[in-house]
Amino acid sequence: xxxxxxxxxGLISKPAHELAAxxxxxxxxxxxxxxxxxxxxxxxxxxxxxxxxxxxxxxxAVADKVDEQxxxxxxxxxxxxxxxxxxKDLLVTTDAPTTAASKMLEGYMSPYDATVVTKLREAxxxxxxxxxxxxxxxxxxxxxxxxxxxxxxHDLERVPGGSGGGTAAALASGEAPLGIGTDTGGSIxxxxxxxxxxxxxxxxxxxxxxxxxxxxxxxxxxxPCANNVLDTALLHEIIAGHDEFDATSVDREVPKCxxxxxxxxxxxxxxxxxxxxxxxxxxGTQAGVAELIDEAxxxxxxxxxxxxxxxCPSFDDVMGAYYIIQMSEVSSNLARFDGMRYGxxxxxxGTRSAEEVMAASRGAGFGPExxxxxxxxxxxxxxxxxxxxxxxxQRVRTMIAQDMKRAFEQVDVIxxxxxxxxxxxxxxxxxxxxxxxxxxxxxxPLNLAGLPGMSVPAGKAxxxxxxxxxxxxxxxxxxxxLYRVGAAFEAGR
Numbered sequence: 442x443x444x445x446x447x448x449x450x451g452l453i454s455k456p457a458h459e460l461a462a463x464x465x466x467x468x469x470x471x472x473x474x475x476x477x478x479x480x481x482x483x484x485x486x487x488x489x490x491x492x493x494x495x496x497x498x499x500x501x502a503v504a505d506k507v508d509e510q511x512x513x514x515x516x517x518x519x520x521x522x523x524x525x526x527x528x529k530d531l532l533v534t535t536d537a538p539t540t541a542a543s544k545m546l547e548g549y550m551s552p553y554d555a556t557v558v559t560k561l562r563e564a565x566x567x568x569x570x571x572x573x574x575x576x577x578x579x580x581x582x583x584x585x586x587x588x589x590x591x592x593x594x595h596d597l598e599r600v601p602g603g604s605g606g607g608t609a610a611a612l613a614s615g616e617a618p619l620g621i622g623t624d625t626g627g628s629i630x631x632x633x634x635x636x637x638x639x640x641x642x643x644x645x646x647x648x649x650x651x652x653x654x655x656x657x658x659x660x661x662x663x664x665p666c667a668n669n670v671l672d673t674a675l676l677h678e679i680i681a682g683h684d685e686f687d688a689t690s691v692d693r694e695v696p697k698c699x700x701x702x703x704x705x706x707x708x709x710x711x712x713x714x715x716x717x718x719x720x721x722x723x724x725g726t727q728a729g730v731a732e733l734i735d736e737a738x739x740x741x742x743x744x745x746x747x748x749x750x751x752x753c754p755s756f757d758d759v760m761g762a763y764y765i766i767q768m769s770e771v772s773s774n775l776a777r778f779d780g781m782r783y784g785x786x787x788x789x790x791g792t793r794s795a796e797e798v799m800a801a802s803r804g805a806g807f808g809p810e811x812x813x814x815x816x817x818x819x820x821x822x823x824x825x826x827x828x829x830x831x832x833x834x835q836r837v838r839t840m841i842a843q844d845m846k847r848a849f850e851q852v853d854v855i856x857x858x859x860x861x862x863x864x865x866x867x868x869x870x871x872x873x874x875x876x877x878x879x880x881x882x883x884x885x886p887l888n889l890a891g892l893p894g895m896s897v898p899a900g901k902a903x904x905x906x907x908x909x910x911x912x913x914x915x916x917x918x919x920x921x922x923l924y925r926v927g928a929a930f931e932a933g934r
Contacts, residue, residue, distance in 0.1 A: 445485050445594040447615035447668070452477040457524045457618040457672040464523040467511060471504035471523030475567050478525050482569065482616045490591045491527070491601075491611040495570035499536050500525055503567040510565070520675045520699070522565035527617035529608050530571035531578055532663070533652045534558055537568075541654045542586040543576045545784040545806030555652025556684045557621060557663050564679045569617055572607030576808045577775065578625055578656040580604050581880045583632075584871055585810045592867065593636060595907055599864040602632030608666050609636040619676055620666035625656045626763055627859075627884025629664045630896035634859035634910025637898045639673045639927070640666045644917050645891035646691035649684035657770035658689070660763075660888045670897060670928040671706070674698035677920070693918060701921035705928030711745030713926065716852035720756035721883060727862035729902025733909045734858050737899050740933050741856070749852050753844040755837060756886055762837035763885040764878060765821050765830050772818030775811065779803060813874065842890040845914075854926050855914040858883050859896040863907035887914055895923040897930055 448454050452474050455463075463469050479497055486492050507523035517523075533539045533551035540546045554562070561568060575585035583591040583606030593601040594614035601610040605622035609632030612620050622629040624642035633640030641664045648663045655661060665676035678699055683692040717738060738748055778784035780802025781795065788801030807815070821830040848855060860880060870877045887894040896910035911930065915922040 443597045445489060445614040447613075453481055453615045453618070456669050457521055457667060458675060460524045460618060461517070461521050464507065465511060465517055471507040471567065472501060474523065475500050475504040475525045475569070478569055478617055485614055486616060488592065488597060489594055489610050489614050489616070490589045491572055491607045491614065491616055492570045493530050493540060493542065493573050493588060493607070494537050496537050496568060500567040500569050503562070503565065507565045517565065519564035519566070519679050521619065521679065523567070524618055525567040525569045526561060526619040526621065527570065527572050527608050527611040528558070528568050529574055529605055529620070529622050531574060531623050531654050532558055532621065533654070534568070534571070537571055539571065539654070541577045542574045542588060543806065543808065543811070544587045545778050547785065551652070553652065556649035556686060557680045558652065560680050561621075566619070566679070572605070572611055572620070574607055575604035576811050577654065578604040578623060578628055579771065579810050579814055581627070581631060581877050582870065583607060584867065585808060587808055590867060593864050595636065596864065599866050599907070600635070602635040602864065604628040605666075606632045609633055609638055609640065612636065612638045612666060612668055618668065619672060621680070622664055622666050623653060624662050624664055624888065625660045626767060626888050627881040629666060630859050630884050630894055630910065630912060631881060633666060633896040634912075635864040635908060637908030638666060638668055639670055639895065639897050640664065641673055641677060641895045641920075641923065642887060642893060643677065643681060643920055644893045646689050647893070647918065647920065648681050649687045649690050651684055651686040655774040657767040658774060659770060660767060662888070670924055670931050671699065671702045674702040674924045696918070696921040698921050698924045701924040702928040705925035706932050708744055708929050708932040710741060710926065710929050713746045713854070714749050714852040715741050715746045715926070716749050716751040716848055716855040718756065718848070718855055718857055719750060719752045720754070721857035723861065723882070725861055726858060727902065727904065729904035730858055730860075730862060730909050732903060733899045734911065737856065737911045737930065740930065744929055744933055751848040751851055751855065753841070753848055753886070755840040755844045758837050759841060759885045759889065760878065760882060762834040762841070763889055765834035766838065766889070768814045768818035769821045769831050770818070771814045772822060775815055778806065780806070810874075838889045841886050845886065845890045845892060849916045854922050857912050859910035859912035860884070863902050863905045863909060883912060892917055893920040893923055895927050897927045900934065
């Protein structure tokens with residue numbers, strides 16, 4: 442079993458907040474740190490496949506600018522200025538291709554930056570490159586990429602999760618200290634669990650989606666990823682905030698995530714009530730995962746927290762509701778990629794009709810999983826089936842949100858497994874879509890309810906030796922609670 446874990450020494454072994462501190466102290470330059478990560482990418486990414494594009498010159502130019510500001514005594518642009526980052530290839534950038542890991546957008550160069558990318562640039566964060574994903578963020582293993590699969594750095598025969606497996610693998614292998622992902626049904630938290638990293642889905646509307654290629658617009662959310670809770674919190678504060686270009690963006694104060702993480706680092710959870718959802722105790726959960734989750738709750742009790750069992754009966758119906766809504770929105774969002782308005786065009790030889798060109802373009806540009814979801818979503822929205830499928834799914838969605846609201850009347854946060862098992866082998870589930878969909882069972886309720894969630898490493902399963910993530914859930918716009926409890930859990934391990 443080949444592993445690519447982060448070396449114990451050297452620049453790439455340090456947390457992002459420590460790297461930022463030594464940059465500002467003049468002990469090392471941002472260029473030196475950025476070069477160290479670029480060298481690591483050159484060394485290991487040929488086997489891991491985390492990146493679709495590496496922007497060497499662009500990253501070093503930003504690093505040099507940060508170094509000039511340090512030399513001239515200017516205030517740092519942010520708490521992470523000069524520390525490089527891996528960006529999921531679903532956020533548009535003007536200086537690098539944005540493909541969504543699809544042949545439909547191969548080579549596409551955007552005329553504008555996503556709002557989150559603009560915030561990263563303003564914060565002085567060098568972007569190392571664009572990371573791999575399941576095509577248009579549809580998948581749970583990063584095997585659906587049109588270009589290559591990404592491998593789990595803990596075992597190259599296994600998946601890193603999806604859809605954001607590229608970002609998670611880059612973090613776990615030491616190719617980047619920070620990352621950006623998107624989460625539609627678990628695409629940040631699930632890969633974080635499988636790779637032993639930290640990933641957060643903020644409250645829906647807390648981070649701008651402007652410039653993010655849409656998968657399912659009522660579910661998608663951009664979020665921060667890192668190797669520890671404090672780094673993730675610092676990045677969260679940089680990318681969060683209201684954006685007038687995003688109609689779903691909420692005009693609220695950015696949560697004080699870093700302060701919460703520092704408070705939690707004491708390990709004291711006295712007075713905190715942590716919920717354990719009855720419906721998360723499923724018989725199909727891997728023994729090694731269940732064992733670590735039990736240990737996590739025992740640790741919380743030692744740290745002073747009170748454990749309360751909560752009942753969310755609507756969770757039993759989450760799978761069907763989520764995929765009807767997600768696929769319906771996919772069908773609508775991807776209609777624009779028809780070879781006429783956007784995307785790859787094939788078969789336009791002057792003799793074919795517009796309909797024939799569109800059919801040929803979509804047939805060539807989309808992969809099997811994208812086609813499956815477009816077809817099923819179109820069916821669910823069609824005349825005669827809308828009420829029976831889509832409308833009913835939205836009713837279940839409301840019930841899930843109500844169950845969560847009642848739960849948070851009893852507890853401060855909810856904890857449980859992020860995924861039911863550790864990483865499965867490459868190719869193991871590609872021919873079984875239902876098994877792949879079931880892998881996201883524990884992460885889906887948050888997206889339907891618009892709530893924030895985190896996956897934080899809980900250890901390695903005794904039966905496979907692979908990472909397991911503990912999922913934490915908080916009420917809407919109480920993202921800071923995740924960081925306090927997550928940091929306390931991290932400190933107590």
